[in-house]
Amino acid sequence: MEKVKELRVKVKPFLTKRNPKYPDKIPVPMRTMFGYSTRETANGIHMVLKGKPEPSSHCLHCGRVIKHPVSLLYGIGPICGGHYHVNPLESEEELNLRMEEIKQKLANVVWEGWLPKNYIEWEETGGECDPKNEEKAH
Numbered sequence: 208m209e210k211v212k213e214l215r216v217k218v219k220p221f222l223t224k225r226n227p228k229y230p231d232k233i234p235v236p237m238r239t240m241f242g243y244s245t246r247e248t249a250n251g252i253h254m255v256l257k258g259k260p261e262p263s264s265h266c267l268h269c270g271r272v273i274k275h276p277v278s279l280l281y282g283i284g285p286i287c288g289g290h291y292h293v294n295p296l297e298s299e300e301e302l303n304l305r306m307e308e309i310k311q312k313l314a315n316v317v318w319e320g321w322l323p324k325n326y327i328e329w330e331e332t333g334g335e336c337d338p339k340n341e342e343k344a345h
């Protein structure tokens with residue numbers, strides 16, 4: 208299968224919480240995720256998403272401001288890092304050593320489904336995804 212353009216998708220906080228009106232719908236696990244769109248309607252867009260470390264001043268998981276200098280480099284605050292079993296890292300050297308492990312852990316945070324266009328922002332990252340690989344990860 209062809210490679211597709213990778214998107215960075217930011218969702219509103221309510222989309223990361225369970226909605227009692229739609230008990231079967233699984234909430235989006237992170238505020239910012241990466242992936243691609245498979246189809247689209249006037250109001251909705253169907254996405255296949257996963258987590259990925261990226262330098263960010265706001266936590267990719269919860270959207271809170273990050274202050275810890277090492278956390279800033281991979282975009283996950285210390286508390287949310289704990290959710291993903293990424294222990295707080297003390298130095299950039301330690302981060303470099305553990306980056307592959309962090310990438311693997313976040314790549315396992317997957318989500319697929321329809322999102323309402325009015326409550327998300329998305330843009331191309333300039334990278335590509337390989338849909339065949341994504342399927343294997345499921």
Ligand SMILES: [Zn+2]
Nearest residue numbers: 266269284287
């Ligand atoms: Zn967070």
